[in-house]
Amino acid sequence: xxxxxxxxxxxxxxxxxxxxxxxxxxxxxxxxxxxxxxxxxxxxxxxxxxxxxxxxxxxxxxxxxxxxxxxxxxxxxxxxxxxxxxxxxxxxxxxxxxxxxxxxxxxxxxxxxxxxxxxxxxxxxxxxxxxxxxxxxxxxxxxxxxxxxxxxxxxxxxxxxxxxxxxxxxxxxxxxxxxxxxxxx
Numbered sequence: 017x018x019x020x021x022x023x024x025x026x027x028x029x030x031x032x033x034x035x036x037x038x039x040x041x042x043x044x045x046x047x048x049x050x051x052x053x054x055x056x057x058x059x060x061x062x063x064x065x066x067x068x069x070x071x072x073x074x075x076x077x078x079x080x081x082x083x084x085x086x087x088x089x090x091x092x093x094x095x096x097x098x099x100x101x102x103x104x105x106x107x108x109x110x111x112x113x114x115x116x117x118x119x120x121x122x123x124x125x126x127x128x129x130x131x132x133x134x135x136x137x138x139x140x141x142x143x144x145x146x147x148x149x150x151x152x153x154x155x156x157x158x159x160x161x162x163x164x165x166x167x168x169x170x171x172x173x174x175x176x177x178x179x180x181x182x183x184x185x186x187x188x189x190x191x192x193x194x195x196x197x198x199x200x201x
Contacts, residue, residue: 042167042175043144047105047137050118050130057173064100064176064201066192067167069147071108071160072120077181081164084185086124088166091189098196100168103129107149108160109138145175168192170201 044057066085070078082104089100104121106112109132112120117130132138142149149162164181166188176195179188 040175041145041178042169042173045137045141045144047131047133047141048114050114050121050132052114055131060101060103060169061173062171064098064171064196065103065167065169066100067103067105067145067169069105069107069142069145069149069162069165071106071162072112072116073108074160077164081166081181082121082124082128084181084188085166086128088185088189088192089127091185092192092196095189096193096196098193098201100192100196101129102127103131105131105138105141107138107142107147107162109133109135168195170196170199172199172201174199176201 046054046056049055066089068078068081068085070081072078082102085102085104089102092098092100102124104117104124106117112130112132114130114132117132121128121130133141145167147163147165149160152159152161166179166181168176168178170176176199177191179191183191
């Protein structure tokens with residue numbers, strides 16, 4: 017199922033027409049952070065973000081990718097002096113309450129922000145970022161199949177780049193620094 021998720025993510029991020037116009041990625045959102053506060057894209061104004069979409073019950077990929085995102089943010093700060101906020105957006109709001117997100121993201125560091133919302137809010141933000149996810153029933157419960165893409169958003173709230181999970185964190189950190197410098201962020 018994961019190869020399908022990767023293929024679907026690649027497809028939606030390809031140019032939208034023969035003229036090379038890429039589909040817009042990102043946009044405004046209204047969600048709730050791990051402390052129960054309402055947040056919007058404007059809440060992060062002036063702060064570049066690394067965004068990852070996953071869920072706290074993920075048995076394998078999400079914890080690895082979140083740890084990698086935190087290391088990338090630290091490497092960017094060390095090499096460029098730029099602070100990049102790691103943000104984990106759930107695709108499973110039915111289980112990922114603010115309290116559950118708080119416990120989860122704190123395990124990865126005090127600077128990680130966890131975001132949840134209603135199913136409608138999560139559907140809206142995942143649509144804006146072209147994130148694939150699907151509930152998969154398993155033995156009395158479910159897992160979530162989902163794309164595994166790390167998004168870079170500039171301090172002005174504009175999407176700058178995205179990175180696949182197979183890229184080494186050192187390469188991603190260098191690309192993040194380059195993208196931030198090019199954007200003036």
